[in-house]
Amino acid sequence: MSDKNRREQATAQTTIVEETSLEGIGLHTGCKTKLTFRPAPANSGIRFFRTDLPGTPMIPARLGFVVATVRGTNLGLHEAKVHTVEHVLSAATGLGIDNLDILVTANEPPAMDGSALPFFKALLSAGLKTFPEAPKRLLTIPGEVTYEDKGSTYRATPSDRFEIDATLIHDHPLVPKLNLKFRLDQGDYAAQIAPARTFCFEHEVQFLKSQGLAQGGSLENAVVIGRDKFHTNAEGLRFPDEFVRHKVLDLIGDLTLIGRSLLNVKIETVRCGHAHNIEFAKRLNEAATKMRRQPIGVTE
Numbered sequence: 001m002s003d004k005n006r007r008e009q010a011t012a013q014t015t016i017v018e019e020t021s022l023e024g025i026g027l028h029t030g031c032k033t034k035l036t037f038r039p040a041p042a043n044s045g046i047r048f049f050r051t052d053l054p055g056t057p058m059i060p061a062r063l064g065f066v067v068a069t070v071r072g073t074n075l076g077l078h079e080a081k082v083h084t085v086e087h088v089l090s091a092a093t094g095l096g097i098d099n100l101d102i103l104v105t106a107n108e109p110p111a112m113d114g115s116a117l118p119f120f121k122a123l124l125s126a127g128l129k130t131f132p133e134a135p136k137r138l139l140t141i142p143g144e145v146t147y148e149d150k151g152s153t154y155r156a157t158p159s160d161r162f163e164i165d166a167t168l169i170h171d172h173p174l175v176p177k178l179n180l181k182f183r184l185d186q187g188d189y190a191a192q193i194a195p196a197r198t199f200c201f202e203h204e205v206q207f208l209k210s211q212g213l214a215q216g217g218s219l220e221n222a223v224v225i226g227r228d229k230f231h232t233n234a235e236g237l238r239f240p241d242e243f244v245r246h247k248v249l250d251l252i253g254d255l256t257l258i259g260r261s262l263l264n265v266k267i268e269t270v271r272c273g274h275a276h277n278i279e280f281a282k283r284l285n286e287a288a289t290k291m292r293r294q295p296i297g298v299t300e
């Protein structure tokens with residue numbers, strides 16, 4: 001990418017140039033599904049469309065449409081729902097995409113390999129274009145924003161670029177504590193975050209399936225942490241710390257639901273997860289909204 005294009009993508013809204021599609025099965029629903037990315041106009045944001053339902057209902061990818069956060073982030077509007085949107089949204093933010101229409105033929109995007117990489121590659125191959133007349137809508141916070149609940153903590157501060165310092169802690173001998181510091185850049189996201197796959201613990205598998213979850217899960221799209229070893233496909237782990245990298249992937253996807261570019265914030269978190277990600281995103285959104293409404297020259 002040229003320096004000029006980088007500068008434009010840092011300041012102007014973006015979308016893709018061409019339509020592109022992927023097919024597979026949903027991670028939790030197990031449904032066969034096709035996902036199609038389409039260019040979207042400036043200021044439209046990211047939107048999901050259920051093409052299998054009458055009228056092709058649209059669901060905005062925004063915090064106000066989150067309906068569930070159990071083992072994934074689900075969106076809904078009236079009867080239309082889309083499950084497990086975080087990997088797709090993470091890929092879009094990893095590429096700096098602001099406007100995108102996402103069409104799905106079932107109630108969940110395809111799991112692909114359990115990471116964001118197939119979506120990232122598809123979007124990149126579709127080409128990116130900017131809207132020079134439409135500046136990015138940046139998430140800008142006035143100062144520190146914190147959230148804490150049930151051992152999970154989050155702290156956000158203003159920054160000159162998007163940074164994450166994430167720590168994953170589990171009471172398990174194979175993954176007792178993992179930490180990752182990451183600064184968002186398209187190339188670094190593609191190499192360090194997008195390939196990290198979703199995971200679960202072996203003792204959770206039967207329970208998840210009994211709850212109607214992980215119906216499409218397999219070692220082709222997830223890593224299973226056993227009592228004394230990792231269960232994977234022939235590829236093995238992609239990173240020694242793949243699990244915390246995937247948590248960062250999920251966090252980026254969940255924060256995308258704020259609807260603003262994440263270029264001006266640093267986040268430190270311990271034990272992040274979908275439900276807490278969404279609550280923290282709401283705090284960030286509230287702080288940013290309050291700042292935008294504050295009259296110029298007025299301080300508290």
